[in-house]
Amino acid sequence: MVRRKADLWRRVLAVAFILLTVAVVVSVLGRYRELKSERAVQALSWAVAGQVVVVDPGHGGIDSGALGPGGTREDQVNLAISRYLAEFLTQGGARVYLTRQDENVNEGDSGDDMVERVELARRVGADLFVSIHCNAFDGRESGAQLFYDPKSPEGKKLAEAIQAEIRRRLANTDRVPLSIDAYVLRNQKIPAVIVEVGFISNPREEKLLRDPRYQRQMAFAVYAGIIDYLLSNHK
Structure with missing residues (x-):
């Protein structure tokens, strides 16, 4: 025994x-x-060398954006992913400007948050504008999605490139880019997109969105999409 x-x-x-x-x-x-x-x-990072990119962490200040069921704040997720993205772009040789460096919004003379974000892009001579957000609806919806201005063919191309890389690298979505009437998009003369990195209202996705490793992976997928877009314009 x-x-x-x-x-x-x-x-x-x-x-x-x-x-x-x-x-x-x-x-x-x-x-x-x-x-x-x-x-x-x-x-292939040479494609971003010399590019001027404004990375816009959505919300901030008194507007924290959506709140996940576990208490995760959208503005904090947006900022974390934006910082990773800015790091990748800077390493590739781009000049990067964040519309906010912390939880506060970088307000200018107008006192209007959205106006200042667009004005920053104009002031620094930006080539691209990428706004990072989290989506929110109900606990069932999930997946990242890109938005672009309907009157911007280049914005659409940039959105498609980023969406494809997120789909390929993270396999978290089968969504396609959509056009939308948004102030930070329609008031740009450069390719501009809003990246909804996922649904913070979905408990499973909320856990991913507050995970630093996943945040970095998401930022890298966005970075890879930007490179793909710029390479397509070099052909």
């Missing part, structure tokens, strides 16, 4: 060891593929 129990425990430990080894290998391979993919994109 003692021998049987010992044999049983040895088998249990052996199975546990095998499962742990498989989990580690899968994790390492996943990280390797992620790094390999990043290197492939970074090799």
Whole structure:
């Protein structure tokens, strides 16, 4: 009886060891593929060199945006992803301007938040404007979605490129870019998009959106989409 129990425990430990080894290998391979993919994109980062990009973390100040069921604030998620995106763009050689650096909005003479965000893009001679937001509806809706101004063909192209990269890299959506009448889009003379990175109202997606690793992955997908868009214009 003692021998049987010992044999049983040895088998249990052996199975546990095998499962742990498989989990580690899968994790390492996943990280390797992620790094390999990043290197492939970074090799094409020359496309953003010299570009002036305004990254707009949506909301801020007294307007915190939507609130997830777990208490996650949209303005904080927007800022975190925007910072990662700004970092990638800067590493690629772009000049990047954030419409806000922290929880406060960078207000100018007009005192109008939306006006100042658009005015910043004009003032710095921006080539692209990318606004980061979280969507909110009900607990069932999920997935990232891009928006562009209906009168901007280049905005549509930029939205399609970013949407495709988010779909390919994160596999979190089958949505397609849509046109929308939004102040920060219709008042730009440059390609401008709103990136709704997911539904903060969805409990599962809320957990992802507050995860720093996922935030970085989302930012990188947006960055890869920007590179794809710029490369398509070099052809």
